[in-house]
Amino acid sequence: MAPLATPVRHAGLLVFQPVKRRSCSACHRGPLPLLVLEEGVPRCLDCADLGHLVFLPRGDTALTRRSREESGLSAVVVRFNRRRGRYERQGVLVEEAALARAEERCLVDAEARRRRRVRDAARRAGEDLRFTAAFAAEIGRLFPGCPQERAWEVAAHASVRGSGRVGRSAAGRALSEGAVTSAVVASVRHVDTPYDQLLMSGVPRHEARRRIAAVVEARLGAWRVAGVA
Numbered sequence: 601m602a603p604l605a606t607p608v609r610h611a612g613l614l615v616f617q618p619v620k621r622r623s624c625s626a627c628h629r630g631p632l633p634l635l636v637l638e639e640g641v642p643r644c645l646d647c648a649d650l651g652h653l654v655f656l657p658r659g660d661t662a663l664t665r666r667s668r669e670e671s672g673l674s675a676v677v678v679r680f681n682r683r684r685g686r687y688e689r690q691g692v693l694v695e696e697a698a699l700a701r702a703e704e705r706c707l708v709d710a711e712a713r714r715r716r717r718v719r720d721a722a723r724r725a726g727e728d729l730r731f732t733a734a735f736a737a738e739i740g741r742l743f744p745g746c747p748q749e750r751a752w753e754v755a756a757h758a759s760v761r762g763s764g765r766v767g768r769s770a771a772g773r774a775l776s777e778g779a780v781t782s783a784v785v786a787s788v789r790h791v792d793t794p795y796d797q798l799l800m801s802g803v804p805r806h807e808a809r810r811r812i813a814a815v816v817e818a819r820l821g822a823w824r825v826a827g828v829a
Contacts, residue, residue, distance in 0.1 A: 671698035
């Protein structure tokens, strides 16, 4: 009984999950999964007039808080942790109807959050589409000979949200000439030259770039002239 006699900070009624087998001092039923201490002796929930409450395990903070708000009678359930030498909260006992009402409130909030996520996703998709269009337009201004479809491909790839690519850098979001050009160069390098094959064959990156530099410059030069694909 020593752990059960240890003072515990709590708000309201306290119920124990006993570490050892315990029986009710009033009705003598046991072993008890949960008990209440009255004047230092254990009593089952029925004898303590708490038998109508249901157990809600810890884990969902919002549901626990709302269940206690809805419940006219509630209790905190604790268990003694021998390794840590202290009592730890395991959950709460609340009225069943209160738990049902709290669950309804949480479901309403969950649905509201879902709808907000959908709206936010739609808003971000619209913002991304407008940014991609602006990026593609800037490619078209700097490289008028670049096919429109290719400009869109470059812009879409460079501006993927969360990708860390040049389109999402500060310079990219500002549509700086350097950032836009870097995106076009990267596309030409990977799509129009054997750069990737050189890397896969073990050629160092700087050497691979040196080997394909003339091809990249030729393509960029052609695209800087209107009407040249």
